[in-house]
Amino acid sequence: MEALRVENLCVKVNGRHLLENISFSVEEGRIVAILGPNGAGKTTLIKAILGLTYYETGSVSLFGRLFKHNNSQTRVGYVPQKLEFDRTFPLTVSELLSFTIPPFYTIPLPATHQNKPDIGSLLEVVGARDLMNRRIGSLSGGELQRVMMAKAIVNDPRILFLDEPASGVDIEGQERFHDLVKRLNRERGLTVILISHDLNIVYRFADDVLCLNRRLVCTGKPEETLTDDVIKSVYGEMMGAYIHSCHDHD
Numbered sequence: 120m121e122a123l124r125v126e127n128l129c130v131k132v133n134g135r136h137l138l139e140n141i142s143f144s145v146e147e148g149r150i151v152a153i154l155g156p157n158g159a160g161k162t163t164l165i166k167a168i169l170g171l172t173y174y175e176t177g178s179v180s181l182f183g184r185l186f187k188h189n190n191s192q193t194r195v196g197y198v199p200q201k202l203e204f205d206r207t208f209p210l211t212v213s214e215l216l217s218f219t220i221p222p223f224y225t226i227p228l229p230a231t232h233q234n235k236p237d238i239g240s241l242l243e244v245v246g247a248r249d250l251m252n253r254r255i256g257s258l259s260g261g262e263l264q265r266v267m268m269a270k271a272i273v274n275d276p277r278i279l280f281l282d283e284p285a286s287g288v289d290i291e292g293q294e295r296f297h298d299l300v301k302r303l304n305r306e307r308g309l310t311v312i313l314i315s316h317d318l319n320i321v322y323r324f325a326d327d328v329l330c331l332n333r334r335l336v337c338t339g340k341p342e343e344t345l346t347d348d349v350i351k352s353v354y355g356e357m358m359g360a361y362i363h364s365c366h367d368h369d
Contacts, residue, residue, distance in 0.1 A: 121183065122147040122278050122310040123168070128177030130160070130167050137163045139334050141177070145327070147277075150304050150311040152325035152341070154318075156354050159332045161314045162200065165280050168312075169197060181278060196271035200282040200314075202263065206256030212266050213238050213251045216273065241269040245299055261285075261292030268299065279303070281313040285320075293317075297324050318345070 123145040130138040138160045145151050153161050166172035168179050170187060179186045181195070216238045242248040247265040250258065258266065264284055271279060281300070285293040301324055303309045315321055321328055322341050330336040330344070330353045337344050 120147045121145065122149070122181065123312070124180040125168065126178050126180075128164070128167060128179070129175045130163055130172060131175045136333060138167065138174075141331075141335050143329060143335060143338050145310060145312065147182070147310050148304070148308045149326045150300070150313070150324060151327045151329055152321040153312065153314045153329045153331055154316075154321065154353065155331035155336075159353075161331055162282055164331065165197075165282055165312065165314065169195070169280060194274055194276040194278075196274070196276035196279040198264070198267050198271045198279070198281045198284050200284075200286055202267060204255065208256065210255050211251070212242070212247075212253055212255060212258075215255060215266070216241060216269060241273060242266075244272065244303075245269045246295070259292075260288045261296065264288060264292070264296055265299070268296070272303070275307075276309065278310040278312070281311065283314050283316070293320070300324065321345075 121144050125144070126142050128138055128141040129136065141164065153164065155161050163172055167174045168186075170179075238251060239248060242251055245265045245268045247262065247269065250262055250266060253262075255263070255266070268284070279300075284300075285296045288296065297320055300311055300313070304311050313325075315325075325341055327339060328341045328344050329338045330349060332353050336353050337349050
């Protein structure tokens with residue numbers, strides 16, 4: 120079954136195309152990595168899919184239904200690249216997770232007795248049970264990302280969008296986070312769409328890759344799709360050679 124279908128998506132700001140005629144589909148249960156240089160429109164694409172950015176033309180369907188970001192029947196999780204918050208605010212991990220947030224709304228709503236999440240179980244899933252009583256502002260980058268992953272899966276999503284989820288996290292933290300993503304994909308059949316700049320991560324964890332540079336450059340399995348010519352067309356001549364050199368010597 121198709122988890123995601125994007126057709127002829129165009130995003131235009133101040134007369135300038137950020138995305139132009141993007142069309143692709145993702146099968147349920149796949150991990151798809153979105154690659155592209157800075158300014159290629161990767162974050163814009165995810166936000167447009169989620170209804171967080173206006174798109175001029177096109178359509179987005181999730182699991183065979185046209186998607187609207189305020190459709191509570193669609194189980195979608197989202198971990199943004201950065202979470203802006205006041206680190207001095209005295210909010211604990213437990214308190215953060217005790218609120219349920221309708222998908223993509225920024226104002227938390229108190230959980231009812233019926234839908235209150237099992238905080239301990241959520242944190243256990245992401246390997247962060249020991250963080251339950253820690254204040255959000257005291258967490259490291261890797262710890263915060265695991266907590267945000269717990270938040271993203273609170274409503275048992277069928278599809279999860281990750282915008283450079285391990286950005287700013289050390290190598291060990293990145294490995295732990297991507298291992299977690301792979302485990303959730305395997306155990307829950309979770310479809311994952313993630314943005315990454317790290318080709319080693321893409322080769323290790325992604326089933327498919329989508330190369331973007333305002334337009335769709337290519338899509339397919341990483342080992343078949345990421346040829347020298349494709350990498351050069353996406354990143355440029357020098358960067359393409361550098362990335363492949365790193366991968367070949369890994």
